[in-house]
Amino acid sequence: MKRELVIEPCTGVSFFVKRGGIVIVEDMNGGQVADFFAEAxxxxxxxxxxxxTIDVNGSIVLKKGxxxxxxxxxxxxxxxxxxxGEHDILHPCCRREMYDFLYKDGAGHPNCLDNINHALKKHHCEIRPVNLFMNTRIAADGSIEVLPPKSLPGDRVTLRAETDAFxxxxxxxxxxxxCNDGECSSIKVYVED
Ligand SMILES: [Zn+2]
Known part of the structure; x- marks a missing residue:
């Protein structure tokens, strides 16, 4: 079955994909991070x-293959x-407390933790997703800096499901x-299974 989903700015979606299915995540306008999470x-x-993922792959970066x-x-x-070729697997989902801590604007602020929990109808206390398109520079001394995504309009990541997943x-x-180059925009998802 083929599906196309558009994730409006600052919102989330959920869907089911069968083992062997393909999920394509597209940065429609460029410069936009997509927090990707799943449950078996x-x-x-x-x-x-x-x-x-870091433990098994022996790496703090995620790449093709x-x-x-x-x-x-x-x-x-x-x-x-x-x-x-530039994604982040270090940062947790943004959340109200993060916006309060860093910017004093958490009240009513849309955030990825709530978006994903609501989409899955769950209450994960913390979610550590794959932050697709997020550009985190890791220096030799271990310090990190979040830079604008390198993704251009229409850039995609293609994932194959290895298990049935939500x-x-x-x-x-x-x-x-x-993180999102100063402006939040939409993400498109293509699912085929
Ligand atoms: Zn976020």
Whole structure:
């Protein structure tokens, strides 16, 4: 079954994808981060883990050919194509408290934690997603800096599902930093399974 979803700025969606299915995430206008999270469909408490992904891949960057793992060390997705080659697997979802802490504007601020929880009808206390298109520069001394995404309009990442999964994606709502190049925009998703 083929589906196309448009994620409006600062909102989230969820959908089901079968094992072997393809999920394409497109940055429609360029410069926009998409927080990508998933839960295994066959076991309700199993979810995407960037920590395990870092552990298994032995790397803090995600690139074409890499697998994204669950907290139970099972493959969930494989990156099979990537127009950008610059993503983040270090940062948690933005949330009200983050906006309060950094910018004093958390009240009523849309955020990826709420977007993904609402889309999945869950209450994860913290979500550590794959931040597609997020451009985090990691210096030799371990310091990090978030720069504008390198993604151009229409750039895509293609993932193959390695298990049946409920996926949730949020078009990140941080306009205060360079994370989304100062302006929040839409994400398009193509699903085929
Ligand atoms: Zn966000």
């Amino acid at each position: 469909a066959d076991y309700n408490e199993e979810f995407l883990s960037t920590g395990v 890499d697998t994204i793992y669950s907290d139970r060390y099972r493959p969930m997705f494989t990156v099979i194509a990537d127009d950008v 996926v949730a994606i949020s078009a990140c709502s941080a306009h205060e930093s360079q």
